[in-house]
Amino acid sequence: MKRRLAAVTVVAAAMAGVAHAAVERIQVVERVPFAPGVSFGDYGAYEKIRAVAYFALDPKAAANASIVDLKHAPRDKRGRVLFSSEFVLLRPAGAQPTTLLYDVNNRGNIAILGQVNGRSPALNDPTTAADAGDGFLMRHGFSLLFSAWTWDVAPSAPPVSGAAPRPLVFTPPVAKGVKGRVQNEFTVNAPTDIVTYAGMRGLTYEPATPNDPHAQLTERAKPDDARRPIARSAWHFVEPELKGGPGRVQLEGGFKPDTIYELTYVAKDPYVTGAGLAGIRDLLSYLRDHPFEGAPVPRNVLMFGISQSGRLIGRMMHDGLNVDEGGKLVFSGAYLQVPGAGGSAGFNSRFAQPTRHPSMMEEHDYPADAFPFTSMPTRDPATGKTASTLDKARDKQGNLPKLFYANTSTEFWNRGASLIATTPDGASDVAPADNVRIYGFMGAQHYVGRSKTRAPFTACVSTSDHYLPMRALIVALDDWTSKGKQPPASAYPNFADGTLTTVADYRAIFPQGFGLTPPQQNLREPRLDFGRRYTAQGIADIVPPKHGDDFETRVPVPDADGNDKGGVRLVELQAPLGTHTGWNLRAADTGFAWATSRFDGSFVPFARTEAERVAAGDPRPSLEARYANRDAYAAAVKAAAGRQVAAGLLLEEDVERTMRENLGLYDRILARDPADSGCGYLFSSGLFVPGPG
Incomplete structure (x- = not known):
């Protein structure tokens, strides 16, 4: 029977009984059948759990020393950096031991189902029998886990009708007050006046000063060629096409193919992106050791x-x-x-x-x-x-x-x-x-x-x-x-x-x-x-970097x-x-x-x-x-x-x-x-x- 749970909280630290408790709690927000009516061999029916894991990292802990800028993120009264991550779990409904297979999402999108099962889930939300493809991973007894770990996922256009996609997008802690130079390269396949300067289907850090008068735009034919500056008066920043999307630039005479463009400026408040990696680590650590929602450990x-x-x-x-x-x-x-x-x-x-x-x-x-x-x-x-x-x-x-x-x-x-x-x-x-x-x-x-x-x-x-x-x-x-x-x-x-x-x-x-x-x-x-x-x-002082052999x-x-x-x-x-x-x-x-x-x-x-x-x-x-x-x-x-x-x-x-x-x-x-x-x-x-x- 289909069930939707408004909020079920598990306090990880209390259950673990140990000092290492990076996952503080998990809030289950949805628990429903996956691919209703389908039985996957010996593993039977599957269910989907959508939840949010809440993390607390100690910047002084040796295990967290490699996380760049963690020490610059806001902390709670106990000196910990707090953040959360949404996750989706597909597993047998029969609560039997399985191998937990964590699929690192790609730019917010679930990837393994498309390439291994042969069907990418509609709207990035595995739900139906069609979303299971040929059921390969389920038939072989894998529980599949997906969580948000990266922030630079560009928003998609809102649907004309129907449901919207559900990418797994991470909101990392922010190193407030930190500034630095940011570099963005981009090209075009056809002439155009306005272009986004972020990475593939992504976001970038925007200028610390809106329409930064000191930002620099250059052009060159090949990566190793000398950069040719484009006069600041010949181009200007343009608002994002979508709210929350990447910024754009407009150039007099337009951008042309066969040219590498590079936009650099000073940005501020970098995300602690390494926290996304730590979130994966700690979610796996928790689920490895704790029975979750009635199922045994993997x-x-x-x-x-x-x-x-x-x-x-x-x-x-x-x-x-x-x-x-x-x-x-x-x-x-x-x-x-x-x-x-x-x-x-x-x-x-x-x-x-x-x-x-x-x-x-x-x-x-x-x-x-x-x-x-x-x-x-x-x-x-x-x-x-x-x-x-x-x-x-x-x-x-x-x-x-x-x-x-x-x-x-x-x-x-x-x-x-x-x-x-x-x-x-x-x-x-x-x-x-x-x-x-x-x-x-x-x-x-x-x-x-x-x-x-x-x-x-x-x-x-x-x-x-x-x-x-x-x-x-x-x-x-x-x-x-x-x-x-x-x-x-x-x-x-x-x-x-x-x-x-x-x-x-x-x-x-x-x-x-x-x-x-x-x-x-x-x-x-x-x-x-x-x-x-x-x-x-992990702090760049030379942007763009110098090249060796x-x-x-x-x-x-x-x-x-x-x-x-x-x-x-x-x-x-x-x-x-x-x-x-x-x-x-x-x-x-x-x-x-x-x-x-x-x-x-x-x-x-x-x-x-x-x-x-x-x-x-x-x-x-x-x-x-x-x-x-x-x-x-x-x-x-x-x-x-x-x-x-x-x-x-x-x-x-x-x-x-x-x-x-x-x-x-x-x-x-x-x-x-x-x-x-x-x-x-x-x-x-x-x-x-x-x-x-």
Whole structure:
């Protein structure tokens, strides 16, 4: 029966009976059935609990020492910093032990349901059977937890009719009276007079002085070019389009593509963004140890994050915020999906803007990744420092969480993914620590492609489905951390097996004559100097920062078809229908034709017949030469799927889906007119898959 609870308060400190009580109380505001009428296998019906957790942090506690500006936040009479966070919990209604899987929301949005279950919840509010997708996570016995942790989520337009979206947005403590210089880079894909200067779908800190006469706007063509000032009289600030939204600027003559604009000014009252990380830590710590609303404590606690959210997990471990005030790990394992170089910067500094992150062409000055990058210690030749990403991640007993890092080919081009397994100079391999596995989903892009147009890029997007091995790895991580069952071996491009190389070498090897020309460069992680206080205190004194020599990043080696070698060989690469790359060049009319897409790869099918191949000058053997007929192709897919199952990278329950997806694409390629340059043939209707994260 549906129940709505106005307010149920749990006093955590009294129940815990210990000195460490960062969660003071939890107020349940809603408790209703989730996906009414659906039974998820052995775990039966599920319920949804929406609640608010209230936190109290002691700025003097050693466990909170890494939280930047916490000491500058307002305190109560007991000297504690108070804040709260909304959370949503999906769990079996039968009050049985489950694995608690915390999904780090991405810009306020629940991400795991879209990519793993195949359906993003309507209005970001999981409610109906449709919101459960195929029910994968529920059928496998996971309780799913989502909470607000970041503030810089731009408001969406109010609905014309019906319910409004419900993003999980955090209101952090504020370091009142603190001022500092803030930098905002932005670009446009088409000429426009007015533009928002915040990050992707985000907010920024606005000027401390409205319409600041001393604010500076500059332009340049490439990240390393000298900045050209634009006269202050030629532009002015404009009110936000939506109340509470990001500010805007208007420029005489308009903003143009192919130009990087940068707006800097003095801001004030920075948020204590690290409190959002501490809130995750303390909520997990509390739920790990306390029965909640009639259910027992979880049998296991895991974290999961996609893109920005995966990088946040990296930052938590970098700062030791995966260990609670009592010295215990708050999660036994974590899965960082497409985190690029791992996320050891950003998220916890003064005037941090978590939404921002570097791409090939912009925001090279924003601290998203920094040394150290590897789970085993390496030496930075520029500074002489030796460190690892896990130096502060051990609990008081010396234990570390077990970790999966999984990147696609796109992260090797656009997010420095090679650095998590090489020395900072990109010269040699660094094996992962014993508690870490690394996977590279070769031929895949940041998220599974669904675009039916080339714009704003030059090629159709990649069709590889790496969400299927993700499902297998989530189950494997649970088994590794709760049962001691060994997970699939690491599989990623490396020097030892000859599958990692330079961009110049990639370009020399890549086949020519079928419509794809590789980029001239990939994203090389910048070495940033924000001043002497930044590393220890998170306070930038140099904005924009000074640049040292970039960290060296490498890319996978292509085979004769242009498909990446090494790593996890997805079914799409074992039984290929074309060339899948991790890069896609921008179209000239949107500017920056030399740069790659932030998130998208490319796909070009093989010619259907040898006659078509010869006529087109395509060096790659045709489908006709590779597979005698549809049955032969089906046999190749089935064999590839079997190898993936044996390797622990595909579940038996997903073999039928991979057969259906690949055979469907085969049929659509054969039915397509080669003269049609559109991309619509690539995709059939199916479960909704979200865009970039």
